[in-house]
Amino acid sequence: MINGAVSLPLDLAQLSFTASGEALVRRTVLPSGVRILSESVPGSRSSTIGYWVAVGSRDELPETYGSTHFLEHLLFKGTPTRTALDIAVAFDSVGGEHNAMTAKEYTCYYAKVQDRDLDMAIDVLADMFTSSVIDSQEFETERGVILEELAMADDDPSDVASERFFEAVLGDHPLGRPIGGSPATIGAVSREAVWKHYRANYRAQDLVITVAGAVDHDQLVSRVVTALERADWDLSAEAAPVPRRTSAHELIERGSPLVVVKRPIEQANILLGVAGLAAADERRATLSVMNAIFGGGMSSRLFQEIREKRGLAYSVYSFAPSYSDAGLYGIYAGCSPAKAPQVAELMVTEFERLAEDGVTSDEMGRAIGQLSGASALALEDSDTRMSRLGRSELTLGEFVDLDESLRRLSLVTAGAVQQLAAELAARPMSVAAVGTLDDEALSGVRALQFTAST
Template sequence: MNDAVAFPLDEPELSFTASGDSLVRRTILPSGVRILSESVPGSRSATIGYWVAVGSRDELPANYGSTHFLEHLLFKGTPTRSALDIAISFDAVGGEHNAMTAKEYTCYYAKVQDRDLPMAVDVLTDMLTSSRLDPTEFENERGVILEELAMADDDPSDVAGERFFEAVFGAHPLGRPIGGNPETIQAATRDAVWDHYRANYRPQDLVISVAGAVDHDLLVVRVTAALEAAGWDLSIPGAPVGRRSGEGVEIARGSALTTVHRPIEQANIMLGVPGIVAADDRRAHLSVLNSVLGGGMSSRLFQEVRERRGLAYSVYSFGSSYSDAGVFGLYAGCSPSKAGQVAELMLAEFRRLAEEDVTEEELRRAVGQLSGASALALEDSDTRMSRLGRAEITMGEFIDLDETLRRLALVTVADIRSLAGELAARPLSIAAVGTVDDSAFSAIV
């Protein structure tokens, strides 16, 4: 396969061979349901995901946290299956099942042996289409979610991450916590979550992706039968929901500095800037930049902060891209007395990328790291399933391993410096959790 393969929303059938001789197929049913598969030679298992392109950013002020709340509730039973029945279905065959709520989508997924894929289709379809949202289970799950939020609040790196996103994105919906907060979960009502469910879990919203040992034609037949058995009328014409705009928006910074005092042994520091959108042609440039700066043990951050100075155990950089915005950040956990010094060092290394060319050796090493990691990740059908689902929901195009490697190989020293210069010029935000206060960062804020 050469270049990316577009996924037009008005083309009912697509089929092509990707790297490694995997066969990718896509069918759009007349109702708007999209079914995608990647058949991988030699696989004996399959991972299946049911996706809807609604995440935490899509919630109204009255129902913050509803997307994550609903994710929990869809495991709690349908008219034909109890929560225990759902769990037993997968445990009895050694399968795995779970879900994830993100800022722009929700996915319910399972990994099973090839022979158990029909069962996974039936159970996941039942969960997604026919959840009862039982009032008693609703209240029980409210308690579970509050405990989940409490667990996250006990993790200082999680707290730093939430405060960092709020600091960078400000009032933009991407700055909100995915799971809501204790106040919004306490205030959530079954009616509001039910309305959220009925408004967003419809044929035109549903994307199903499967990777591994899968026969596409049989998959389409099984999915169609399961959806019709659940009461969905697939004969009603419907177009798939449109994808989000890929145009970037201006981000008004929430704050330059946020500190959260906690009596803990380390200061957890995140600093960074608005990043690039998911569809930006320079995403390969960002991957290489991130690898050079903080993507591994040979990266600049790791070598300078940990190896040469012994100031941190964990130090790295990261990038997250969404449809209309992104973030690029750096993290370190260190002694509170060293927080200011570590933050200055991280920022200096970040800015140095914009002021000086990386070496050809650093470029070669970063491209090699990313190329190898990309290839190894695709040994797992989970990664392939996720790649397929995100390609349909977010990008509208499929990029296989060969094309990924080609794009990485095209990145130049000048590309990295140019992008670093653009990022470094954007408003800086810092979030820190621990026994630190604002004065620790006075030299850089």
Template sequence: MPLALPLEPGHELTAGQDGGALVRRSVLPGGVRVLTESMPGLRSATIGAWVGVGSRDERDGHHGATHFLEHLLFKGTARRTAMDIAEAFDAVGGEANAATGKESTCYYARVLDADLPMAVDVIGDMVTSARLDPDELEVERGVILEELAMNDDDPSDVAHEQFAAAVLGDHPLGRPIGGTPGTIRAVPRDAVWEHYREHYGPAGLVVTAAGGVDHDALCASVTTVLQDGGWPLDDSTAPVARRVAGSAWVPDAGTEVVVRRATEQANVIVGGVGLTATDDRRYVMSVLGAVLGGGMSSRLFQEIRERRGLAYAVYSFSSSHADTGLFGLYAGCAPDKVDQVEQLMVAEWERLADESITTAELERSIGQLSGGLVLGMEDTGSRMNRLGKAELVQGELVSLSEALERIRAVTADDVQKLAAELASRPRSIVRVGPFGGGA
């Protein structure tokens, strides 16, 4: 059975995992949650400090602040300059970075096990005591604008951003994670500071680590760095509640978007609303994606690339959030072939909805997903991420063996039913390329 992760002050949990790994979880004073997965024989560890806040949580006037904070927390604290932070990890051969999502932000580092206390101290200092210096903010504003410009020069990135906006419309999840050039230029330092003070605190903090890690020592280090940062650590404080999950939000109609770019190739995406992050059918979705567009043996790859030579890149994809998700089919092709490719993608999707997949396809896809899952768990970063998502999103931790069982339990009938449901929802189309009109 999955391990429940209750939001109770002082809660403790210990459970063995596959391959001799040991998962432990503690709810510390202040509501801070610490989860570790000790992996025998490893001399490295990956640690992440998570805040359950993403771009969807930005209030009016704060748009772009979440991504801004991801950059600014590396620019200095009361105890460290930006150079001090960079040197701390370079001096031990470690790596440090951060990732902003639509519903969470993570600051993480991979180091030798002996250097884990240093990583905890530096990342904890960044999270609790960022200065958000006005001069540094203005410098970083230019860096972020260049990052957005780089992404805008990639037509496939543009297609995916436009697809989310087309499907989700005015929903906060439809906004780009990194903000837009307009919001980044407009957001003032006070708004970024307000966003930081509003969302960064002990009750919302989750610390996860995997590899050569001692749980008790990590909890002690986390407590010390938070106290040094002046965060209140009250024994009676419970963690903040997780997002409320529900039925997937579905728009009333699909949208067609054309973005003009002077490119040699057209990028096209067809799709719509997918599943929420806690939908029990997420394992069915994985199998569906593998059959339709998840590898070289998938239907899209075989029909569009191998048989017809119409595209180099063609695949299906999905993403999930608390109250909605995305499902889509992507291809890059010659502009004069885009109609044909789009029709073929839709035809394969609808065939999946109308006809059961073969036993061979089901077994091959289950094998593909099972192997990928096991191989992915060989990495401490993947295990650290798994703990963070289980805590912030699922409210339970599914072991590797249980996940494999859920994948193997998927039937051909399950796949057809889900494909039919997805195909019945409003459908959006995004094209990016050398077309007339559009943006």
């Protein structure tokens, strides 16, 4: 059994350990730089597999904004040996699930199948990853599909508010850009630019494969090698895995104090927040506890004050996404436009109260219990375990199992929560809102020094 986090050095060819729940975790780094990680879970009858690259929207050049997400779509459109229909049929015919996700710092192609179908999933995903033809006609067809996807997101006021919020808090930092690009950038990007992006970032030294559930590691490695060699990858050519991103926290210059997008809709979608913590920050456990107390559930302060006591909103919560060198802390509420100033003021008031007055022992107990239980229940799903392996390898460089996560939570103190809340509350705040709002509707909210609205 492991005791504490397990480091994942890039120059270590083999690693094996037993994590909480008697799950066997193994890791192989091939001479070519391909990294293969598995977590064998006793009693599991399904497997979830992911093919990862540490390339996301933050890595794009100005002339290729949106190309990472564009490429994600295109890898499902066919290879020299499989059509798009062949790929879909391979998974549908066994009741499997397959999809992909583009994030700000990585892209993952994944599938969940019965244990007996894992070999098929390895082969099909390997073929997609290594051998997409990115046909010119399919490229133009998919351009239309992505433009429709962006239009659908633009019709969702909560999506619009979220995108504007990231831009307001993170400013010109690459993490502030929309993952999918914009209609203008998608309309302008060329096949050649996307092809260049593909060839530059989908190499052996970029590839991380993670599998969780019913899996034999030695068989997995053998099958992966066979599938990649079938695509004419030279796995004997030595290459070091691509280095991980720096974990040094980057100072963020706020983009805008206030962004208001006018839409003739029934609710105002309000997001308020500040720059947060990076993924490797040692205070992440403290932030998790703070977030649970402040806006992480139905017993949280935000929910109780804004919804239960005052009836001002149906949905209200806080959230804390983190990345390799930055993060943000946000608060969301959806309410009638007439109540927007009052709700925003309450969001700020509760944030300041958390920073000034701290938290109670009862709140600490509930939060740690909530987080502990949610973490344990999430690991009942092989999808979560597969994703944990990928993020551990790509971002953190260490594996943290359930026991270690619970230990870190148990060490969080009320004083540490208040100290972190005070630090975050002192940072420059930004607000993004979408709805039937006047330009000055939110400009009077305390603690925000607004200079402009759009």
